[in-house]
Amino acid sequence: MARYNPKETEPRWRKAWADADVFRTADDDPRPKYYILEMFPYPSGRMHMGHVRNYTMGDVVARYKRAQGHAVLHPMGWDAFGMPAENAAMERGVHPKGWTYDNIAAMREPFKVLGTSIDWSREFATCDPEYYGQQQRWFLALLKRGLVYRREATVNWDPVDMTVLANEQVIDGRGWRSDAIVEKRKLTQWFLRITDYADDLIEGLKTLERWPEKVRIMQENWIGRSQGLRLTWKFDGTAPAGLEGGLEVYTTRPDTLYGASFLAIAPDHPLAEQLASDPRVADFIKLCRAGGTSEAEIEGAEKLGLDTGLSVVHPFDPQRKLPVWIANFVLMDYGTGAIFGCPAHDQRDLDFARKYALPVTPVVLPNDADPADFKVAAEAYVGPGRIFNSGFMDGMTVEQAKAAAVTRVEAQGQGKGATVYRLRDWGVSRQRYWGCPIPIIHCAACGPVSVPDEQLPVVLPDDVSFDVPGNPLLRHPTWKNVSCPSCGADAQRETDTLDTFVDSSWYFARFANPHAATPIDKAAADKWMPVDQYIGGVEHAVLHLLYARFITRALKDEGMLSVAEPFDGLFTQGMVTHETYRRQDGDWIEPSNVTFETDAGVRVARLAETGEQITIGDIEKMSKSKKNVVAPEGIFEIYGVDAARLFVMSDSPPERDVEWTNAGVEGASRFVHRVWAEFENQPANAGHAFDDSDEAALALRRATHKLIGPVGDSIERFRFNSGVAKLYEFLNILKAYPAAGASNAVLAARQEALEVLARLINPFTPHLAEACWEKLGMTGMVVDADWPKADAALAADNEVTLPVQINGKRRGELVVAKGADSKAVEALALADPSVSVHLAGLTVRKVIVVQDRIINIVAN
C-alpha cells in the first residue's frame, strides 16, 4: 500500500487547478458574491509563518463559501512601497524597484505553493505605475474637494538620514536606524482632512457588527471625541500683540472654573514664541523641547513651568486675576494649546500647583463629605459631587454645573461649547523616493498646481542614486524641473511622496477591476464591495483600518464608490510564535541547530554540532533578531503544504497566538497519512447500497451526518481549531469500521463517509482532498464540489443519554428515547438503582427534567 506522498501529489493538484483556471472570478457570475481578503503583504522577499496562517485562514473560508455556492472573490496583491527597499538600496547598492520586484517574484512562488484559491489574474503591486497613477488621480480629486491641504507642521527630523520619521520610528528620542538625536522641525506638509470625518467614523463603528469589539473601542479612543468648552480669558492690562481678544483655552470641566488658579500654555504656543525675545523664556522653551518622547521619560517627567508675568481676568469674577504660565505638560496640538489649571480636581494641575506654590481651591464636594473639612492633599478629587465655593453654581451636580457654565460663558460672548477630537489630520508627506509621487507642481507665481490629468501618472524616475542620505528626487538633475501647467513658467515638481498607508487605504476596491482606466471601476466595485471578510493582524487596528475607512468614505462622497464602510466583517488573527534558544554567551540560536533530550523528565536543549547545553527561552513572535524563525518552505518540503496548513489551523483558536512546534506539525502530518489510508483501503466498487438494518452501518452513517453541521459551523464562526478537532474525532470513529472484512452495508456507509470527509477536509487540506476525491473515482475536482448536506433524520439522535444528578452531583445516567416525556423520565430516574442508593434517607423535594438534557433531583 502506497504511503501518501505530498511531494508528488501536491504539485500535481496545483497544476490541475491552474490548468482548469478554477480560481478566476468572473464579474458576471450570477451567484451571490462573497469577497474575502487577507491584508496584503509587504514583499520582504520571504514568506513567513504569519503569512501561512493569515492566508490559510482566508483560504479555508474562501473554499468553504465556494462550496456553499458563492461567487468568491479572493485576490492578492503587494504593499510594495516603503522604506525597506530604500534601506536595501543604501546598504547594498541595489535599486529599490529591482529589489522590490525581485522580492515579489520570490514570494509569489511560495504563496502559490500554499495552494490558496486566489484569482492571480487580479494581482498588482502598489508600486506599479498603473496603480499609483490612479492613486494620484483620486488624490487630486480629493484636493479639489478640499480634503487635501498643505500647512506647516512640526515633524521628527532625522538629521543623519535627512528625512522625516514617523513617531513609531523614534526610539528614546533617536532615529531607529541612524541612532541620531531626532530634531523637531517645521516643514510644510500635505495633509488629508480625516478630522472632517471624525464623527462619521465614530458613528460608522456602530454599524460594524462583525468587527471585534476591541478594535471598535480602539478606534473610538483613537478618534477621542470629547465635549467641552472653548473659553477666552481677557488679559489684565495690555494684551500681547495679536491676542487683544484674549487667550483661548479648551476644557472638559467648565464646572470647576471657580477652582482655576492659573493658565498654562504650551511651549510652542504662538504666545510663548512671541515672548521668546526674553532670554529666560527662550531658554525655558529650549529646555522643554529637549525632553524625550519615550514612555519612561513622559512617565517620570517633572512638571516644569515658567511664569510669563502676564495675567488674565476670571470670566465669572472680574476681581480675580490669574497668572499665565508656560508649562511643559501642555500640548500645542490638542485643544487650543492652552489650559486653565484647576489643581483640586486634576492630578497634573495639582502636581504643578504644589511645585510652584499655586493656590488649590476645591470646588467639587464629594457627596458624603463635610464642606468644613474637605481638603485636597496629594490626590486631586475627580469623582462626582456637589459644586461649592462657586458662586452661581453652588449646589449643582457636576453635570448641571457644566451646562450652566457653558450657558453663562456663551451669554457673556466669551466662548462656546465645543466638541474636540484627539484625532489629527493625517500628514501624508514623506521625504522619500520609494513611494507614490505627490502629483503637484510648485510654481512661483501660481503656487501649488495639480498635475493635469493627461500628464498622469507622475512616474518615479529610475535613474536615482542612494550614495548620499536624503531624498534622491530632490537632487535628481531633471525630474523635478517642469513648466507650470497653469502659466507655463519654470516650476518644480513636489518631491515628497505619499505615506504608504495611503497605498493600502483603497487597494481592496481596486481589486474589483485592477486595470480600470479610472481609480475604481464603479460597476465592478458595486458588485464586489464591501469586503465580506477581512483578515489581518490586530496591529493594524487603528492606523490602516481607520485610514481605509476614511478613504472609503471620502471616495464615496466623491462618487467613486457606493459603500461607506469597506470591511463588513473583520477578523484579527494572532501571531505565530516559537521557543527561543540562547547560548550561555547570549547569542540566539536557530531552532534548526538545536537538539533535545529528556533528562529526568526535564527537557534539555543542546547545540546540534557541539552538544553544548543551551538555554530554552520564552515563546515569542518569530523574528529574525531572535532567530526563532521556521521557514515555511522547509516545512512544506518535509511535511507537505497540507500538514503545515492543518497545523496552523488546528492548534490554537485563530485570534490567539499559535506556537509553532515540530511535534505539532508532525501530528497534523499523521492525520494526513491516516486519512489517505482510509481512502486507500476502501474498495473501488462499494456503491451506496445502504442497509439501515445493519447497526454498525447505521451508526457510521449517523456519525457522518452529524459531522457536517459542526464543521461548517466552525468555519462560519472562525473556530477552525474546533472544526479540525471534529474531523480528527470522526477519523477515529471511521477507523472503528475498517473496510477489511466489512459487510456491504458498512462498505456503503464508509463510501458515504469518505465522500463527505473529502469535501469537509477540502478547505483545510485541499491537495489531500483532491487526491482522496480522485481515489474514490468521483467526477471532477473536489474544489468544484458542493458542500455536503446532512440528512436531518440521520443527524438527529433517536436516543439520548441523560445524566442524573442529585443536588447537582452526577449519580447516574439514563438512556431514553429522544423527546421522552418528562414524567416518564422522572419515574425512570427515581427507580434507577444507582440513583435510589443515593436517595436513601433523603426526601425528594423537587425533580427538574430538562428534556433531552439532564435530570436533577433536589433532595434533603
Add this chain to the structure above:
RNA sequence: GGGGACGUGGCGGAAUGGUAGACGCAGCGGCCUUAAAAGCCGCAGCCGCAAGGCGUGUGGGUUCGAGUCCCACCGUCCCUACCA
C-alpha cells in the same frame, strides 16, 4: 493614569447555564519487528488499593444546576497616554 483581553490537566486547548477536560502534543503500557523507526491497539485531571472525595486563579452572590452570569480581589498579557 485610561482602556481592553485572558486565567481550565505536564502543554496547546474543548465545553448554546446542563455528564468539565473533546481533539492534539508530550507521557505510559502493549502489539508488530532480530532491533529501531514508522504504524497499530490501549491507559491517562488530582488524592485514594478501593468505596469515595476534591477539582476550571481567590472570596462571595444569583440558580434545581455556574468554567460560563453578577460583585470584589489576585495574577498575566496587550493597546494607549502629561488629551485639559
